[in-house]
Amino acid sequence: RIVLIGTVAVLFTPIVTRTVRAAVLSEAQLDYVTSARLRGENGLFVMTREILPNIRPTILVEFTVRLGYAVFTVATLSFLGSGIQPPSPDWGLAVSDTYFLIPAGQWWPTLFPALAIASVVVATNLVADSIEAVLAA
Numbered sequence: 001r002i003v004l005i006g007t008v009a010v011l012f013t014p015i016v017t018r019t020v021r022a023a024v025l026s027e028a029q030l031d032y033v034t035s036a037r038l039r040g041e042n043g044l045f046v047m048t049r050e051i052l053p054n055i056r057p058t059i060l061v062e063f064t065v066r067l068g069y070a071v072f073t074v075a076t077l078s079f080l081g082s083g084i085q086p087p088s089p090d091w092g093l094a095v096s097d098t099y100f101l102i103p104a105g106q107w108w109p110t111l112f113p114a115l116a117i118a119s120v121v122v123a124t125n126l127v128a129d130s131i132e133a134v135l136a137a
Helices: 002-028 033-039 043-080 091-104 108-136
Strands: none
Touching: 002 043, 033 043, 043 091, 043 108, 091 108
């Protein structure tokens, strides 16, 4: 399980890094950062006191969105047999164990774990939107 979490974290690291880097570079071009540098502040001070507080909403939203993607990725890997293995409980495994029942008319064993996965992904995206709206105001 720890290996799977580490793999998913490594998978999303370049995407998060690219987004945070773009936010930092955009913020670093603004006048108040230039003013801090002209005052003689060192790079650590400029980063922690000037840039980081202003990109915090971007970072929080990015991590919240990636949390939903991580849940979906782990469920997908478990469905395909590469993720969490039985007997550990997992929504992807629950879908994998029951999807063959759909043609027989027994769709409900597959529906509920699939709805749980979709609900968590949608909920994390809604939380990300709410965080963005609150922190941008």
